[in-house]
Amino acid sequence: ARVIFYLNRLSTLAKLASKDLDRLSKEEIKSLVIAVERRYSNENSRHDFKVALKKFYQWLHGYEWDSKEYPSMVRWIKTTVRNCKKKLPEEILSEEEVWRMVKAAKNLRDKAFIGVLYESGCRIGEMLSLKLKNVIFDDYGAVIIVHGKTGYRRVRLVASVPHLAVWVSYHPRQDEPEAPLWVSIGTMNHGKGLDYSAARKILRDAARRAGVRKRVNPHALRHARATHLASKLTEAQMCEFFGWTQGSDMPATYVHLSGRDVDKAILSIYGKVVDEREGEEVRVKTCPRCGKENPPDAEYCMRCRMVLDERAAVEAERRERELLELITEDVLERLIEEKIKHVLKECCLNVTQ
Structure with missing residues (x-):
């Protein structure tokens, strides 16, 4: 998914450049960066193109891919996004909007995909690389074994499990543990793993059907989940859950967006006790008639059809x-x-x- 991300942006950069990217001088690269800044007003878009450009020359000149070392011709390009330009809380997807998307999704796979992507907080590359054998159902819901930047980690799922269980039971290759968890169900590429563009289309279609007008892409769901959990988990737990290295400054960003610490401090000044349960995440709906656990977006029990x-x-x-x-x-x-x-x-x- 990350390679496709870079290739898409390099394709656009190649069209903007005066000649082939591998033949550009430092001055010509500067002109290309200026052209990007003039063409794109959105700072996130500018950032993406600059990162792709630096990564291309890092690879071209034989530097380690994961290192922060770059050749001098692109080392000067700044790729940090100022905090004031980052998403405002009102631009972040709410839990209610995510579950509206799940409800609006047109098939079993899409409902499970959106629910699991949000609840797990997975990177899209981690999500698309999941196999059937990586899903373990238990008495509390399910656990998925994710392989990411910091190695393997366990991610607990609860709310999305009913949709996930139904999808696994209808999976076209359910008897193959090594099969991708997320596969095509159409006539084209039936049973083959989904790619990034297919994942993005699932989200955009569901958002359109649900009437969600905010920017929706795979990372937006991870961003939303991190913001929602920042008021409930410690920073060490955040690092473990989202696959960040311990000591990363990422949790602090989401704690800031959630307003957790400042809200508690201000309310305590006025003698107001904060109810830790307030704002809890959306829960599964347990049917009072048959005891079946249903997803948060369910209107009727999946087993006995009782109104929930x-x-x-x-x-x-x-x-x-x-x-x-x-x-x-x-x-x-x-x-x-x-x-x-x-x-x-x-x-x-x-x-x-």
Whole structure:
């Protein structure tokens, strides 16, 4: 996924450049960077192109891919995004918006994909590399074994498990432990692993159907999950959950966005006790009739079809009331008369036979 990310941007840079990228001088690279800044007003877009450019010359000149060393011709390019330009809290997807997307998704795979991507907080590359054998169901939900930048890690899932379990049961290659967890279900490439563009399309289609107008891409769900969990986990737990190295400054960014520490301090000045349970994440819906655990977006129990959502219950009651109002005394008499005729006809047929 990361390679495709760089290739897409390098393709655009090649069109903007005066000649082949591997033949550009330092001055020509400067002109190319200026062209990018003039063409793109969004700082995140500018950042992406600059990172791709630096990575290209890092590779071209034989530097270690994961190092922070670059050849002098691109070392001067600044790729840091100022804090003031980072996403505002109102631009971050809310839990309610994510579960609306899950509900609006058009098939079992997409519902599970969106739910797991959000709840796990996985990088998209980690998500797409999951295999069926990496999913372990237990009494509490499920655990996925993720391979990321810091090695393997366990990620606990709860809310997305009902959708995940259904998807696994319908997986076209469910008997193959080594098969990708997320595969194509169409006639083209049936059973083959999804790529980054397919993942992005799943999210964009679901967002459109759910009426979510914020910017939606695979990283947006990880960003949202980190922001939502920052008020509930310690920084060490955040590093473990999201696959950051211990001591990383990433948790501090999300604690800042969540307002956790400042909110508690300000409220304590006024003698207000913060309820730690307030703002808890969306929970699974347990059916009061059969005990089945259902995903947060469920309106009806997946096992016994009992109404779980209050709005759905009100709507069902309204439809029932409208139906009863339509059944007048005349309509009722006509229905009884037709039923009697049908029974008499059946009796006559039985006698003749």
